[in-house]
Amino acid sequence: MAKEIRSTKITLSYPLYVCDWVDAKQLVVGGGGGSGRNGVGNKITLLDASNPTELSQAAELELRSDEDNPTSLAVGPRRDGVTAVFAGINSSPDDIKKGRNQQFRVFGIKTAAKTSGEKSPSPDLVELKRESLFMHKDGDTYQRLLRLSPPFEGHAQIGAAATGFSKEPQIAIFDVPVSGAAASWKHWGWLDIPKEAMDLDVCQKTEDTYQLAYCDDHDIFTVDVSKEEISEPKCVYSLRPEEGSTAKPAFRSLRYLTPGFLVTVVNKPGSGGVALQGYRLPTKDQETARLAIQKSLPKSVSKATGLAVRNLSPPSSPTEKQDEAQFVIAVAGNDSSISLFTMEHKSALNVDLLANLAPLQTIKSAHASNITGLSFSVPPKTSSKPVELSVKLASVAVGFTTVVHSIPLKKYLDKSTSTPNEGPSKPSRYVVAIKSKGESPMALITVMTIVVLIMALVGQSFMEAKSITKPILGVKDYLPASWTVPLQKLGSTADSNPEPAPGVEFDPSANSNSKTIGDLLADVKPEDGAQNVVIRHDETGAVGPDGLPDLHIGVHDEEVHGPATSWDDLDPKERDLWKQRLKKTGHWVEDMGETIFKGVLFGEIGGAIGNIMGEAL
Structure with a gap:
């Protein structure tokens, strides 16, 4: 039986803007009508996605109606039975006028211990903490972006949040410690930037060093981060106008693949289409990033609105080298479609490469309205025996809908990593069970056919001109x-x-x-x-x-x-x-x-x- 991508959908009572996975079975979504008196509440909802054919509501928290709806969200670590959920929610207009905007919120998902013979108790969503994250008190500012570094067992994560609509754009950096209360976090510093960040992401490079990457409309910047120091932003790549044009393309989204590679979504000028581009990050101060791979989205997508990436074989620690791995990439389009791609990370002679960026499937009209958020679940571990071998993609839209697509996976063993006598030297890894659509050979065949015909005509003409063969084309009479x-x-x-x-x-x-x-x-x-x-x-x-x-x-x-x-x-x-x-x-x-x-x-x-x-x- 052929593998296929299955989907399930739920419609809630409010417009949705943000989503993130707790684990492969639980999904957090948020949104609402904002601080206006429109009768639409502001909420955060925990969804149960354990059933591949049905989404159900596990818990919901009603937020204050005089405050803003959640505009950014990231699920943090679980400590003492409580999973932290960080979010950006502006205070009420009255509080903001008084110079008090506690837009950085920490919520907790609490699950009571299960007793023998009873069903699992329902989880609770509660607010744990609210604080101001940014230094500037601009009344129009809100927390537009929020990202956490990937979790590694026994290691602290760092987070980064960026302003939106601010007269003085800023990025705040904070840490999420390994121990302590679920709501604990600590400021590490702030970056004042000349232009607002269009998107950002963070990764961990060593035991105690991290890197922040962010982009504005035309430039990519990186910032080295440690507990002792936060470097100044360094521009590592700038977009240029395409040949014959004065208008520049614009970055829309950015994500780390590994500490050495980034992937971005680029909107071409004048709604001229979308490109997915992978960059090799510089290893020396004087270097700049280099375009490593790229692919265009379907022509029906004139602009991209979101990006999500999942490494199907992530390393187990920040010091472990990334081995051969496959990435799944999702790009949301302004036509409410989701374009899925796969891409390979390979190593050859100690050189890391990106290869085989290929379309997997285009999900047309995934929602009836604009898609506002995308998020992949964590893939199953190869040592475990999951009931459903898949990675899940969640998408939310302003039309109150949440859709979860289950992308089937299979175990794969690299032929190059095993020997006949010694057996497999590396564990198997996961890849998508559906074959991606590689480059069609028809275009190459057509071009090669035309080239061969031209060469044949030129060769025949030459031989006739030099009286080497009998005339067929009769070109000799027309040549000098x-x-x-x-x-x-x-x-x-x-x-x-x-x-x-x-x-x-x-x-x-x-x-x-x-x-x-x-x-x-x-x-x-x-x-x-x-x-x-x-x-x-x-x-x-x-x-x-x-x-x-x-x-x-x-x-x-x-x-x-x-x-x-x-x-x-x-x-x-x-x-x-x-x-x-x-x-x-x-x-x-x-x-x-x-x-x-x-x-x-x-x-x-x-x-x-x-x-x-x-x-x-």
Whole structure:
């Protein structure tokens, strides 16, 4: 039975803007109508996604109606039976006017211990803490972005939040410690930035160092973070206008793949389409990021609105090197579609590479309204035996709907990582069980076919021009005489054909561009190989239509023709005159070289003949 992506949907009572997974079975969503008196409440809801065919509501928390709806959300660690949920929610307009905006909220998902023989108790959603996160007190500011670094057992995470609609844009950095209360966190610092961040992400590089990456419309910046120091933002990549245009593309979303690679979504100018681009981050201060891989979204998507990424084989610690792995990528479009891609992370000779970025599937009209949030669940561990072997993609929309798509997975063992004698040297990993759509070979086949046909036509034309084959195209009649010199006659002399034949005189009527000097010389066959061929002019001074004396080519007879001189013994001026004369009538071109004149005698140019040639040339 063929694998397929299954989906399940639930409709809540409020518009949804944010979502994140607690684990593979629980999903947190949030949204609402804001602080206006529109009758639509502000809520955070915990959904049960354990059933692949049904989503159900597990818990819900009604928020204050005079405050804003959740605008950003990230699920944190679980400590002492409580899972932390960080969110951005602006205080009421009255509190903001008083200079008090406690937009950074921490909620908790509490689950009571299960007693034997009873069903699992229902979880509770409660608010644990609220504080101000940003330094500036701009009344229009809200917490637009919020991200946590990936969790590693026994290691603290860091978080980053960015302002929206602020006159003084800022990014706040905080840590989420391993121990302590679920709501505990601590400021690490702030970054004042010239332009608001369009998106941001954080990753852990070593045991105690992290990195923040953020983008504005046209630039990507990285910031090195540790408990002791937060570096200044460094611009590692800038978008440029496409060829023939002055408008620049714009970044929409950004995510870390590994500490060495980023993936971004780029909207082209004028709603001209969307590109998915992977970048190799610099390893030295003076370097910049390099575009490593890219792929265009379907033409029906003119703009992207969101991005989610999931590593199906993440390392178990921040110091562990990323092995071969497959990533699943989801991009939300302004047409309410979700474009799914897969991409491979490979290592060759200690060099990490991104490869095989390929479309998996396009989910058209995933929602009836604009998609506002995307999030992947954590993949199952290869050591476990999950009931459902899949990774789940959650999406939410302003139309009150939440949809969860289950993407089937399968175990995969790299052939390069096992040996016949020793067995597998590395554990198996997960990949998507549905084959991605690679590049269609038809375009390449079409191009190669056209190239082969062109080469065949050029080759046939060349052989016809050089009299190597029988004419089929008939191109020789349309080419200049200099292009039709037979290859076998280049540099030939009068004794190239030993077959005896009577000497012939050149017919002046043949003095045209239809024959080259090689053809004319080949027409003369001396009876004795020792006899020389002479090129001379008509002694009577008769001229042709080009104003030059008629040319005669034949076997030299000094008593009849008078004295003649070999090419090598000619004066340089006379040689130049002969070349000009033969070039003007099309019998010779520079590309033929002077070798063709070796062994040929030339008549004298002087007196009346010289005057005629001087006037004509």
